[in-house]
Amino acid sequence: MQQNDIKAIDGFWRAANYLSVGQIYLLDNPLLREPLARKHIKPRLLGHWGTTPGLNFIYAHMNHQIAARDLDAIFLTGPGHGGPGLVASAWLDGTYSEVYPHVSRDEPGMQRLFRQFSFPGGIPSHVAPETPGSIHEGGELGYVLSHAFGAAFDNPDLVVCAVVGDGEAETGPLATSWHSNKFLDPVHDGAVLPILHLNGYKIANPTVLARIPEEELEALLRGYGYQPYFVSGEDPGHMHPAMIETLDRALDQIHAIQRRAREEGDTTRPRWPMIVLRTPKGWTGPEAVDGKPVENTWRSHQVPMKDVREHASYRQILESWMKSYRPEDLFDDHGQPFDWLTARTPTGARRLSANPHANGGLLCRPLDLPDFRDYAIAVDSPGQTQAESTRAMGRFLRDVVERSQDSRNFRLFGPDETSSNRLDDVLSVTDRAWNAETLPTDEHLARGGRVMEILSEHTCQGWLEGYLLTGRHGLFACYEAFIHIVDSMFNQHAKWLDTSRDIPWRAPVPSLNYLLTSHVWRQDHNGFSHQDPGFIDLVVNKKASVVRVYFPPDANCLLSVTDHCLKSRDYVNVIVAGKQPQPQYLDMDAAIKHCTAGVSIWEWASSDDGLEPDLVMACAGDVPTEETLAATDLLRRHLPELRVRVVNVVDLMKLQPESEHPHGLSDSAFDSLFTLDRPVVFAYHGYPWLIHRLTYRRTNHHNLHVRGYKEEGTTTTPFDMAVKNEIDRFHLVIDAIERVPGLKVRGAHLRQQMEQRLIEHEQYIREHGEDMPEIRDWRWPSLPGNGTNNGA
Known part of the structure; x- marks a missing residue:
């Protein structure tokens, strides 16, 4: 380990912290060339400081590992409120100024960087679509691991660093998503490195995982199938060497797992590494304000000091806080980062904020689709033929899967319902992905299967979103009544797509396609609990530029609609179709005309x-x-x-x-x-x-x-x-x-x-x-x- 490496990592971290604080508080005077005055402070102080320094710490260390190992990596932040940190890091490594030239990497650009944050006409406080390198906003907690694994599927060279906030770790979707490691194939998939960031507090309460004994936490994580490594402390002199050593161990272990699977044919389920990083909440921030402790308490969660504009004493605390990062050692007279600060960070597409996997439309390849007309149900006279419409769709999807085997850019997602929904023809050409124990009585379970089933709609949706946002294609089949479980996730994804459409550098990504079947009118055996068509109403609330809803009345219409949806980009397509035998009305020619109209x-x-x-x-x-x-x-x-x-x-x-x-x-x-x-x-x-x-x-x-x-x-x-x-x-x-x-x-x-x-x-x-x-x-x-x- 070179002292110069630690110096560069620490410098990048301090610079990112400085820029993060500036974004929350400052309108002007970005390099503190004069004492902070009222005119320099934003009238409304918005944002979240508490998680940000820990995220900056991880980002700086991932930079070092990427540069040293030539890693292909992306960075997902479950605590999306740490937006100022990710924006700061993207500005430091140059990507931000490349995609937003007016936010140049100098003093005027720094001033614009500060002003725009959580400001009218500016950018959101989260790691939003506007943030280069992001595929995960994190404003709603619970999905970082499912997004991370979705991104890693079929990306064998990709490492996804996924930071799980300890508040986020209390959500149901996150608790389930730890099990994604049972579906990861070390031969054809990439790796996910979870980093559980324990800083101890939510908005006003302690977090559960930060308040249980370390041996209990380790037992929990080992029970999920991980090998946890712990890094704890607050002294940078200790923390930087410890983090370098721990990341080295974790990444070496990932490489060894993949080598054994890919070169030696090792089929045992690996125990993937993860890191538990324990740092103070609001690390490096004010220790106390008005006699009340701030650092390492819940008070640092959002903005540690309010009314800074009106109180000179608070402005003095803020100025001392920002100067503690020694900006004169980080930025030259023009406001540009010194070369030593970024000399050991990645360049080009290896930068976390410039990796094309985080702008998946750049990597997207069209699906090799068969001609859907070849799967038509023969209809000689309307209403005389009976067929299961989704069964015909399943035959079409079978060949979609088969034709994508080499490109590995299509998967089918659903909560244990592929066969129930009459799509099981796909199992003649692939299996269900599974990397846990199998028994002789099991069927269609295999490492590398293209069908993703877990009895968690949240996890299925998160996997699919991560898969789509990194440029691949998929379809989510679900019972209609229980798609409501992902209402909020749909909301977030639709908003992401809507915002992304207005960002020129974001390339269009494959659409999120839902098949809602086992629907309200044919849930007679399950009853009232399974009868609810209300997801459609929720979908229609979203922007017209994003959402589409289809009701194919028979199999040939369903085939035509499915082909159209799989070819589309930047939409959420909802297809509602029953799986029970039903009359077939239109021959294929008529169905195409009808669906086109x-x-x-x-x-x-x-x-x-x-x-x-x-x-x-x-x-x-x-x-x-x-x-x-x-x-x-x-x-x-x-x-x-x-x-x-x-x-x-x-x-x-x-x-x-x-x-x-x-x-x-x-x-x-x-x-x-x-x-x-x-x-x-x-x-x-x-x-x-x-x-x-x-x-x-x-x-x-x-x-x-x-x-x-x-x-x-x-x-x-x-x-x-x-x-x-x-x-x-x-x-x-x-x-x-x-x-x-x-x-x-x-x-x-x-x-x-x-x-x-x-x-x-x-x-x-x-x-x-x-x-x-x-x-x-x-x-x-x-x-x-x-x-x-x-x-x-």
């Missing part, structure tokens, strides 16, 4: 003959589509003079005006489909008010009546779920009779029949435990003049 009249199901209809029957979702068609069949048989138009919606965003969403229909196009003044009965997959929200500006909105899920559920038959929520064919017919002018009298007999059929249904299912044969066996009639044309 997003919404269209189904001529073969309509009886308006190109004239203005008396009634529009609209639908979105596979079960609502079936019930709408069954209701239309009843209307056509009993009221043949009624002109009915059937409109199917596959792209939900088509309902919005084009001014609100890029997929939205123009008012004239919407009016041509849904008319200006005729009643519209709309059967929708989810909560009905969302359709009203999307269409409230449309001309004919006052004639729009939506039926959807209204929180009526239980363990019952499939059709009874529709009845309980009044989207079934009988209720839809009654609704049509109620709303078409002049039909209340003419349709009185039919209405009475429908009401009687509802009574008979209730009696039948209570006696037989299944739906009536006329419901189970219903098919769209294949009769001349009654819908034999398969065109959409």
